Amino acid sequence: MSASRYTYLGPAGTFTEAALRTLPEAATRELVPMVSVPAALDAVRAGEAAAALVPIENSVEGGVTTTLDELSAGEPLMIYREVLLPIAFALLVRPGTALTDVKTVTGHPVAQPQVRKWLAAQLPESVWESAASNADGARLVQEGRYDGAFAGEFAAATYGLEPLVTDIHDAQNAATRFVLVGRPARPAAPTGADKTSVVLWLAEDHPGALLELLQEYAVRGVNMMRIESRPTGEGIGRYCFSVDCEGHITDRRVGDVLMGLKRICRDVRFLGSYPRADEVTASVRPQMTDSAFTEASDWLTRCLDGRA
Amino acid sequence: MSASRYTYLGPAGTFTEAALRTLPEAATRELVPMVSVPAALDAVRAGEAAAALVPIENSVEGGVTTTLDELSAGEPLMIYREVLLPIAFALLVRPGTALTDVKTVTGHPVAQPQVRKWLAAQLPESVWESAASNADGARLVQEGRYDGAFAGEFAAATYGLEPLVTDIHDAQNAATRFVLVGRPARPAAPTGADKTSVVLWLAEDHPGALLELLQEYAVRGVNMMRIESRPTGEGIGRYCFSVDCEGHITDRRVGDVLMGLKRICRDVRFLGSYPRADEVTASVRPQMTDSAFTEASDWLTRCLDGRA
Numbered sequence: 001m002s003a004s005r006y007t008y009l010g011p012a013g014t015f016t017e018a019a020l021r022t023l024p025e026a027a028t029r030e031l032v033p034m035v036s037v038p039a040a041l042d043a044v045r046a047g048e049a050a051a052a053l054v055p056i057e058n059s060v061e062g063g064v065t066t067t068l069d070e071l072s073a074g075e076p077l078m079i080y081r082e083v084l085l086p087i088a089f090a091l092l093v094r095p096g097t098a099l100t101d102v103k104t105v106t107g108h109p110v111a112q113p114q115v116r117k118w119l120a121a122q123l124p125e126s127v128w129e130s131a132a133s134n135a136d137g138a139r140l141v142q143e144g145r146y147d148g149a150f151a152g153e154f155a156a157a158t159y160g161l162e163p164l165v166t167d168i169h170d171a172q173n174a175a176t177r178f179v180l181v182g183r184p185a186r187p188a189a190p191t192g193a194d195k196t197s198v199v200l201w202l203a204e205d206h207p208g209a210l211l212e213l214l215q216e217y218a219v220r221g222v223n224m225m226r227i228e229s230r231p232t233g234e235g236i237g238r239y240c241f242s243v244d245c246e247g248h249i250t251d252r253r254v255g256d257v258l259m260g261l262k263r264i265c266r267d268v269r270f271l272g273s274y275p276r277a278d279e280v281t282a283s284v285r286p287q288m289t290d291s292a293f294t295e296a297s298d299w300l301t302r303c304l305d306g307r308a
Numbered sequence: 309m310s311a312s313r314y315t316y317l318g319p320a321g322t323f324t325e326a327a328l329r330t331l332p333e334a335a336t337r338e339l340v341p342m343v344s345v346p347a348a349l350d351a352v353r354a355g356e357a358a359a360a361l362v363p364i365e366n367s368v369e370g371g372v373t374t375t376l377d378e379l380s381a382g383e384p385l386m387i388y389r390e391v392l393l394p395i396a397f398a399l400l401v402r403p404g405t406a407l408t409d410v411k412t413v414t415g416h417p418v419a420q421p422q423v424r425k426w427l428a429a430q431l432p433e434s435v436w437e438s439a440a441s442n443a444d445g446a447r448l449v450q451e452g453r454y455d456g457a458f459a460g461e462f463a464a465a466t467y468g469l470e471p472l473v474t475d476i477h478d479a480q481n482a483a484t485r486f487v488l489v490g491r492p493a494r495p496a497a498p499t500g501a502d503k504t505s506v507v508l509w510l511a512e513d514h515p516g517a518l519l520e521l522l523q524e525y526a527v528r529g530v531n532m533m534r535i536e537s538r539p540t541g542e543g544i545g546r547y548c549f550s551v552d553c554e555g556h557i558t559d560r561r562v563g564d565v566l567m568g569l570k571r572i573c574r575d576v577r578f579l580g581s582y583p584r585a586d587e588v589t590a591s592v593r594p595q596m597t598d599s600a601f602t603e604a605s606d607w608l609t610r611c612l613d614g615r616a
Contacts, residue, residue: 076616186614203595212527219520219527219568255608260527262604263595270611287511287571296570300563303578306494308384 005030006180007040008053013135013155019085019178020053037066044182045075053083057177057226068230068242071181071271072199079179079197079272080188087174089115090153090163092138097147099164102126106137107150115150117170135159177277187273190248193281195225197271200241200261201232210241216260217245220253221288246282248273252293253284313338314488315348316361321443321463327393327486328361345374352490353383361391365485365534376538376550379489379579380507387487387505387580388496395482397423398461398471400446405455407472410434414445415458423458425478443467485585495581498556501589503533505579508549508569509540518549524568525553528561529596554590556581560601561592 006026009016010033017033020026032049034040040052056067071077089111093102102123107115109130119126129146131137137149138159153163202209217224223246229239247254249270262268286292302308314334317324318341325341328334340357342348348360364375379385397419401410410431415423417438427434437454439445445457446467461471510517525532531554537547555562557578570576594600610616 078614184614184616186612215523215527219523249608249611258611259601259604259608262607263600268607270616292571293567296567299570299576300557300567303557303566304494304563306386306492308492308578 003050004028005032005043005049006051006053007032007034007043007049009037009040009055010034011133011135013138013151013158014133015085015087015152015176016053016055016178018152018154019055019083019176022083022085023053023081023180038070041070041077041181044077047183051080051180051182053178053180055176056082056179058175065230067179068228072230072240072242072269076184076269077181077271078184078187079274080182080185081180081274082195082277083178083180084175084277085178087114087169087171087176088153088166089134089150089168090156091165091168092141092149092151092153092156092159092161093147093164094141094144095160095162097162097164099123102147102164104129104146105148105150106131106140106146108132108134108137111150114170114174115168118168122165187249188275190250190273191275193276193279194246194248194251194273195244195276196247196249196254196258196273197242197244198258198261199269199271200243201266201268202239202241203264203266212264213241213261216257216264220256220260221285222247222253222257223283247284251282251284252290253288256293311358312336313340313351313357314359314361315340315342315351315357317345317348317363318342319441319443321446321459321466322441323393323395323460323484324361324363324486326460326462327363327391327484330391330393331361331389331488346378349378349385349489352385355491359388359488359490361486361488363484364390364487366483373538375487376536380538380548380550380577384492384577385489385579386492386495387582388490388493389488389582390503390585391486391488392483392585393486395422395477395479395484396461396474397442397458397476398464399473399476400449400457400459400461400464400467400469401455401472402449402452403468403470405470405472407431410455410472412437412454413456413458414439414448414454416440416442416445419458422478422482423476426476430473495557496583498558498581499583501584501587502554502556502559502581503552503584504555504557504562504566504581505550505552506566506569507577507579508551508573509575510547510549511572511574520572521549521569524565524572528565528568529593530555530561530565531591555592559590559592560598561596564601 006029008020012033037054040054043049044052054067104127106129111134134151135155138151138155140146141149142159153166156163226244228242232238232240314337316328320341345362348362351357352360362375412435414437419442439448442459443463446459446463448454449457450467461474464471534552536550540546540548
């Protein structure tokens with residue numbers, strides 16, 4: 001039953017699964033690991049799953065640019081919510097292994113920079129070899145190919161391993177952002193701490209085009225949280241922009257920004273308004289509240305009627 | 309009967325009267341010269357006149373800053389239309405006077421820079437003395453106090469004088485802009501070649517406040533035609549801005565600018581949308597037409613409904 005199924009970037013036992021399990025509704029869903037971000041999303045597009053959880057930012061397991069590109073191309077999808085997962089690795093070993101026994105270690109290639117300093121300090125003699133995923137690395141330790149795998153602590157039980165060391169992360173406050181993606185729908189009601197995502201294609205590549213885009217946000221006091229350019233595949237110098245901003249599409253200032261972008265851009269894809277994982281309430285200047293918009297609109301009506 | 313009366317900056321025989329007489333409806337109105345711009349406008353505020361014609365820009369007879377200040381203070385007024393009058397002086401003399409007889413000349417102080425070069429070339433020996441107005445200068449010539457007066461050619465008949473030389477103007481294309489001012493009313497229908505005037509008071513005197521104001525126009529592709537700062541009388545560094553832009557309040561892009569200004573400014577006074585005297589059609593980028601606004605608004609509705 002597709003409505004009860006969520007796909008995610010597999011394999012089982014990765015940070016993506018851990019992120020998915022932080023969602024309350026995950027307990028009542030069939031969670032299906034997929035081999036890639038496109039596969040996870042295509043299952044949603046085909047109606048075989050209600051939603052898919054995929055990494056979108058600062059991932060330790062890849063998939064970020066793939067996710068951005070998937071959301072900007074093909075059948076439209078929408079972000080329903082986001083999950084922030086702090087990144088901390090455990091060194092998983094077969095039961096009974098001591099730290100001095102660990103000569104070879106493995107993990108996903110993007111995990112390596114996150115544990116490099118720890119390795120240099122604690123296991124300077126060890127040899128690193130990359131695995132297809134952190135979970136795959138754990139499986140290879142289970143099979144005896146390596147002595148230790150860097151993965152989430154949650155992966156230990158799946159592969160009959162033990163976490164020898166936990167909370168390993170070179171960067172403080174490292175986190176990966178995941179998004180739960182479904183088919184386009186009416187956005188969830190605003191919570192006061194929301195985020196709105198779009199993909200923008202510039203109408204003309206003229207000097208100042210990017211500035212014009214930024215001004216649409218700035219002039220309505222809407223904070224831009226993230227902007228990334230991605231090649232569109234239409235040739236050198238042709239980009240689209242993936243942009244997150246504070247606020248919800250039903251906030252007047254955000255709706256106004258979106259309409260402004262729609263006018264000046266060749267195309268705008270609305271990717272959704274959803275609760276911020278960090279639950280930080282948007283900072284709104286008093287000039288940009290819904291009531292300021294309503295008052296300005298009422299005043300314009302009075303001007304038009306000769307009653308200003 | 310106040311509805312049939314127009315006041316104007318007097319005295320009779322000045323460029324302001326000439327400008328007023330270019331309006332077709334002036335033929336059916338009682339035209340009443342007033343001693344000053346405030347007097348002309350106060351007659352309108354008091355309901356004693358339907359409208360007043362006063363100079364607002366590049367005047368050869370003064371009154372410009374007075375007009376700007378009058379429109380920004382006191383009971384609100386509205387600009388109904390504007391008149392552009394090319395500035396060209398005639399040298400008015402008593403009948404029979406030859407150019408070689410002209411030893412003393414007069415006129416309004418602001419006329420003098422407009423005729424200085426001509427005087428230096430044609431009457432280098434003549435002596436200039438200022439009069440209270442160009443028309444007053446003509447009267448003083450009639451009374452024999454001076455030999456010649458610089459005034460509009462149209463003033464000759466009123467004072468029994470003859471235009472000895474016409475079309476005197478040092479600056480090419482010199483013109484004065486006058487505005488017909490009445491009480492607030494529903495603005496005239498758009499003509500496609502319109503102008504919208506406002507007075508703006510900044511909410512906070514922070515760096516970038518003026519830039520924010522300009523951005524409200526720029527972000528909607530609305531051309532600003534004139535901006536002048538005027539002290540508000542609240543102390544050094546406190547200004548308001550008198551701004552004209554292309555377009556009509558019923559143009560979606562202009563209405564959007566006005567609402568944006570209303571939100572960020574401490575106060576906005578709408579001074580009217582009225583036909584441009586130069587009849588130049590506004591240049592509107594395709595992204596900023598009414599239909600572009602309507603399409604963007606329809607798209608936002610679809611996003612809100614999950615149908616984008």
